Amino acid sequence: MKAIIFDMDGVLVDTMPFHYKATRTAVKEFTNISLDKRTFYLLEGMPITEIALKILDLKWYGGPTKKERLCEIAEEISNKKKEIFARMNLTPQSFNGVRELILDNLRDCSKAVVTGSSKQEAQAVIENNFGKDKFKVIINGDDFEGKGKSDPSPYLAAIRKLNVVTSDALIIENAPLGGFKQLIMLE
Structure with missing residues (x-):
């Protein structure tokens, strides 16, 4: 193994x-849906707009709604989620043992990181927990x-930028939609 690619949210940081x-x-602000953890975690890893569309598709009780309107609601949910998350003003910490694993x-x-988080969020989390230079590639x-x-494009881009072949790379991912063969680790 020549390279390890980490997901960020849920793998490197809590x-x-x-x-x-x-x-x-x-979701609650725009719908009558009470989102349960199980549904959310099964969709983890998708862009938030896609998550919102899936939730609306799975659980919408608002009666018949045109697809265009569902897309508008999903976009509103996405924007609101990002706003709420930003207002939380978090300084995410790495899971126990992860920092030592990466640094020592x-x-x-x-090493690479592939995350659905924004560039700004990813840089802040990585620099705060591991330093600037510990990951050769950040997608x-x-x-x-x-x-x-489950689109493999971000992971394949990391593999290309690391200049390794897929058989020489290990991907550590917690989302069930990771898109690759998985080794499942339970807490």
């Missing part, structure tokens, strides 16, 4: 409960707008 809370609040145990391995949600999990 932010998923905050993403859930912000999404649940935004994987020194000789090329963020701004790089592949609209392409979340």
Whole structure:
């Protein structure tokens, strides 16, 4: 193995409960839907607009609604979720042992981060927890707008930028929609 590619939210840092809370609040503001954790976590990794569309498709009780209107509501939910999440003013911390793993145990391995978070969020989280230079490649949600999990494009871009072949790369991902063969780790 020559390279390890990490997802950020839920793998490197403990932010998923905050993403859930912000999404649940935004969904409730625009619909009569009470978003449960299970549904949210099963959709984890998708861009927020896609998550909102899936939730509306799965749980909408507002009667028949045209597809265009559902897309508008999904976009409103997405914007509101981002606003709520930004207002939380978080300083996400890495999971126990992750910082040491990155800084000490994987020194000789090329490392990348692939995240659906914005460039600004990703840079702040990575610099705060690991320093600027610990990851050779960072692919963020701004790089592949609209392409979340299970689209493999962001991971394949990281593999290309790391200059390795797929068989020499390990992807550590927590989202069920990761798009690759997975080793599932349970807490």
